Amino acid sequence: MGEWIRFGLIALCVVTAMTGFTAAVIGANRFGFVMNRMHAAGIGDTLGIFGILLALMLKEGVGMVTAKMAVIIIFLWFTSPASSHFLSQIEYFTNPHLFRYTDRDLTVRSSMPAAGSGEGEANSEIEAVHSGNPGNNAAGYSSAKNKAPELSQTEKNRKEEKA
Amino acid sequence: MSVESAYTLLFEGALLWMGLLLLIMLIRAIIGPRVTDRILAINMIGTMVSSCICILAVVLEESYLIDMALLYSMISFVTVLILASTYIAKTPSRGRFASEVAEEVGQEKKWLKAYQEESGKEMP
Numbered sequence: 402m403g404e405w406i407r408f409g410l411i412a413l414c415v416v417t418a419m420t421g422f423t424a425a426v427i428g429a430n431r432f433g434f435v436m437n438r439m440h441a442a443g444i445g446d447t448l449g450i451f452g453i454l455l456a457l458m459l460k461e462g463v464g465m466v467t468a469k470m471a472v473i474i475i476f477l478w479f480t481s482p483a484s485s486h487f488l489s490q491i492e493y494f495t496n497p498h499l500f501r502y503t504d505r506d507l508t509v510r511s512s513m514p515a516a517g518s519g520e521g522e523a524n525s526e527i528e529a530v531h532s533g534n535p536g537n538n539a540a541g542y543s544s545a546k547n548k549a550p551e552l553s554q555t556e557k558n559r560k561e562e563k564a
Numbered sequence: 565m566s567v568e569s570a571y572t573l574l575f576e577g578a579l580l581w582m583g584l585l586l587l588i589m590l591i592r593a594i595i596g597p598r599v600t601d602r603i604l605a606i607n608m609i610g611t612m613v614s615s616c617i618c619i620l621a622v623v624l625e626e627s628y629l630i631d632m633a634l635l636y637s638m639i640s641f642v643t644v645l646i647l648a649s650t651y652i653a654k655t656p657s658r659g660r661f662a663s664e665v666a667e668e669v670g671q672e673k674k675w676l677k678a679y680q681e682e683s684g685k686e687m688p
Contacts, residue, residue: 404567411571415578422612426585429608430592435600442608453578453615457622460571469630470618473637477611480641484607487648492600495655 411456418452421445435492439485446481450474575623582612603647610640 421444428441454470461467586609593605614633621629 408567408570408574412574415574418615419578419581422582422585425608426588429605430588435598435604438601438604442604445608446611450611450615454618457618460622466621466627466630469627469634473614473618473630473634476634477614477637480637481611484641484644487644488600488604488607491603491648491651492598494652495600496598 407459411459414452414456414459418449418456421448421452425449436489439488443481443485446477450477572623575619579616579619582616586612586616599651603644607640607644610636610643614640 425441425443425445428444429438432438432441451474454474458467458470461470589605589609589612593602593609596602596605614636617629617633617636621627621633
């Protein structure tokens with residue numbers, strides 16, 4: 402009977418881990434942008450590997466194999482945030498359309514007019530362009546078609562300011 | 565039904581399910597629109613394969629497979645690290661916000677075009 406209770410615990414751990422991996426895969430396929438997919442992948446890296454290795458540790462009992470599994474868990478828990486950080490660095494440095502996916506402006510621009518310096522119309526226009534249109538943000542996640550016209554609109558605003 | 569066969573059934577079912585998930589992530593790695601999606605998918609495949617190797621180590625009772633799982637996860641991490649440093653070093657923006665650089669380049673092109681239209685000369 403005690404063996405079956407242990408089996409039940411191990412099965413619970415395995416089912417939890419499979420749920421975590423399934424959630425990670427669904428999230429990585431259903432989200433539209435890599436920063437959201439990163440969030441989903443973190444679930445698989447933490448919950449999935451923890452559940453599987455906890456089940457195997459319960460099955461094995463105390464020993465060298467269990468210690469090595471604990472080392473794997475600790476290693477993956479330390480390296481998963483680090484690799485997410487490097488991935489987001491790649492995205493930040495190589496994607497020229499990144500600010501279209503965000504609600505807020507990510508940088509402080511020197512060419513931007515200071516707040517309260519008049520010309521509220523132009524200011525709000527620029528903010529609307531740079532904030533990636535919070536009104537129809539859902540469309541901005543998936544469609545890559547209307548990127549080029551928006552960018553040229555931004556350039557036009559900038560040029561008018563300079564002139 | 566003995567406990568041993570129940571364990572075998574459980575772990576084989578987990579392996580089969582993870583094989584299905586690996587196939588889905590492989591498709592995501594192929595169709596990912598940008599390079600970061602592909603790297604992310606490969607990273608997730610590495611995690612899942614290392615847990616598969618751990619399950620196999622227990623089912624087949626070969627304890628050296630655990631070391632291979634640890635090596636696999638280490639190599640998966642180093643892959644992401646090296647790809648990140650390579651991509652950032654090779655990017656034209658080189659450590660600056662990419663959209664800012666794109667806007668600057670577009671502005672310079674517009675100014676150049678306006679100058680050429682006004683003066684009819686080539687820019688030096």
